[in-house]
Amino acid sequence: MGDGERHGPGPGGPQVEVLLDGAGTGVAVLGVTIPAGAGMPRHDHGPSSVVLVPLAGSVSIGDGEGDPVELPAGTVGTIGVGEQVRLENSGEGEARVLVVLSPPDFVESVKAWPTVAQ
Numbered sequence: 001m002g003d004g005e006r007h008g009p010g011p012g013g014p015q016v017e018v019l020l021d022g023a024g025t026g027v028a029v030l031g032v033t034i035p036a037g038a039g040m041p042r043h044d045h046g047p048s049s050v051v052l053v054p055l056a057g058s059v060s061i062g063d064g065e066g067d068p069v070e071l072p073a074g075t076v077g078t079i080g081v082g083e084q085v086r087l088e089n090s091g092e093g094e095a096r097v098l099v100v101l102s103p104p105d106f107v108e109s110v111k112a113w114p115t116v117a118q
Contacts (some may be wrong), residue, residue, distance in 0.1 A: 006113035012038040014087075015116055022104025030099040030110065034059060039088030046109075048101040050079035052087075057095030060088050 008014040014034040022028035028048075034040075034057075042064050052061065054073045061077055062068030064086050071077045079085050089095040101107065 005116040006110055007116055008032075008040055008110075008113060009043075014038060014040060016110055016113065018107055018110060021107050021111075022101070026103055028101045028104030028107040030101070030107070032097040032099055034087070034089040034095045034097065036089055036092050036094060039086060042084050042086045044082055044084050045079060045101060045106040047081055048103055048106040049081055050106075051100040052077040052079070053098040053100075055096045055098055057089060057091045057093055059095050059097060060090055061085055 005015045005017045008016050012035055014032050016033075017031040018028070019031050020027070020029040039059075052059070052071060053076055054071050056073055058070055058072040060068035060070050061079070063084050068086070068088070069077065087097075
């Protein structure tokens, strides 16, 4: 949406770009790039339901308790409202993930993250 990429939380956290902020649509879309060995710490998405579609590489998603689920490129994963999750890239290359949120409320949190220096 023209405001640049953001750094997600955590050491070496992902870079996140708001592709659609949800204004007037009820659905937001994020482009997320996760470096090899990096991820997102355990968090939830507030009132938003989430659909994850890895476009390149693969990511593992879990709640930090029990075995995570591996999502290779081309698969689809979901996260329910209020569900606590961790997202990690355990691969050797970066992972790119398309993230769809509805309602788009979580995007306001993303917009508060620091911008990536150009």
